[in-house]
Amino acid sequence: MLKIQSITNALEQWAPPSLALSYDNCGLLVGDPNQRVEKAIVSLDVTEAVVQEAINQQANLIIAHHPIIFKGLRSIQPTTDSQRAIILAIKHDIAIYAIHTNLDRVDDGVNKALADRLNLTNRCILEEASNLYKLITFVPTKDLQTVRNALFAIGAGSIGEYEKASFITSGVGSFQGSASSNPRIGKAGEFAEVEEEKLEVLLTDTLLSSALKTLHEHHPYEEVAYDVVSLQNKNQNHGSGMIGELREPLSSDDFIKYLKNHLGLQLVRHSHPIDNKINRVAICGGAGFDLLKNARQKGADAFVTADLKYHNFFDADSTLLLCDIGHYESEHWVIQEIKDYLTRKFAKFAVLSITVNTNPVHYSISIKDGKGKKD
Numbered sequence: 001m002l003k004i005q006s007i008t009n010a011l012e013q014w015a016p017p018s019l020a021l022s023y024d025n026c027g028l029l030v031g032d033p034n035q036r037v038e039k040a041i042v043s044l045d046v047t048e049a050v051v052q053e054a055i056n057q058q059a060n061l062i063i064a065h066h067p068i069i070f071k072g073l074r075s076i077q078p079t080t081d082s083q084r085a086i087i088l089a090i091k092h093d094i095a096i097y098a099i100h101t102n103l104d105r106v107d108d109g110v111n112k113a114l115a116d117r118l119n120l121t122n123r124c125i126l127e128e129a130s131n132l133y134k135l136i137t138f139v140p141t142k143d144l145q146t147v148r149n150a151l152f153a154i155g156a157g158s159i160g161e162y163e164k165a166s167f168i169t170s171g172v173g174s175f176q177g178s179a180s181s182n183p184r185i186g187k188a189g190e191f192a193e194v195e196e197e198k199l200e201v202l203l204t205d206t207l208l209s210s211a212l213k214t215l216h217e218h219h220p221y222e223e224v225a226y227d228v229v230s231l232q233n234k235n236q237n238h239g240s241g242m243i244g245e246l247r248e249p250l251s252s253d254d255f256i257k258y259l260k261n262h263l264g265l266q267l268v269r270h271s272h273p274i275d276n277k278i279n280r281v282a283i284c285g286g287a288g289f290d291l292l293k294n295a296r297q298k299g300a301d302a303f304v305t306a307d308l309k310y311h312n313f314f315d316a317d318s319t320l321l322l323c324d325i326g327h328y329e330s331e332h333w334v335i336q337e338i339k340d341y342l343t344r345k346f347a348k349f350a351v352l353s354i355t356v357n358t359n360p361v362h363y364s365i366s367i368k369d370g371k372g373k374k375d
């Protein structure tokens, strides 16, 4: 029997909740994690129409990017769409799970889905997370491979595109156990010196507790000596936004057409076109204006995001093309990404994509003053 928790655990292996930003409210927001899951439906948002579609499709788990409960709810009455959606979900025993800024901050999440649509190459994270630790431990030489392999197996020692990265220095460890100790090497109460290896590996915060558990399970000593050091280094796999390159440089006008064609957009709000051709493109699904400085630092010619305000466009300063493609339009690609991930993990479990368009923004476009452009 597949429980809701089996699905949410798998999602959290992909996008650990510890990556979520402090203001976020991701995780299981409605429902019982121990309930049997029949079918899941993936959506960007949870609205009453989305819950109705789940009912019609006999799905009892809705996986949404945006949390339906974000700020505190003081009452649940049928007065807003969100509250009606929650009431309807509870009445029909439908659970609601949110995978939000944690999915924004993995390199194969929201921004990967957008970068794929734009065919960006040579990608890297725009603002890398600082959630790295170094684990240092001291292992008898003959036990080194066992301990190191066990740590590698849980994902320790991963740096960018490299895995199994570690450093080893040989030395001599010493100890003297108390009379009641039970040393693997030497005798209780006697001073001992042992040839040991100092093993150093990198970890993310998400791996820290399992790495310490693994270390204690595989290290031969009764008392394991280790250091955990918090690093200032940046994590190349976790963080906000993404930057990559177009396959061929484009003028500002052609780049905007490219965005429209590749993302099926009706409208792009953008800053003043720039003189140089656009090659490096920074992206951030959803509201990403705060990453403008990171986009500049990483040499972006264009920055594609959403939810820009009037004054934000002045900050582009004609040196970078700042594009607002719409919040929904920048993020809905991740629905398929979530569906594909779960289908790979649970081959026999049915995962559906929502058919309702949940975009609350509608466009009415008329071009009369000659300033707008028709493509």
Ligand SMILES: [Zn+2]
Pocket (backbone or CB within 6 Å): 066, 285, 286, 287, 327, 331
């Ligand atoms: Zn969003």
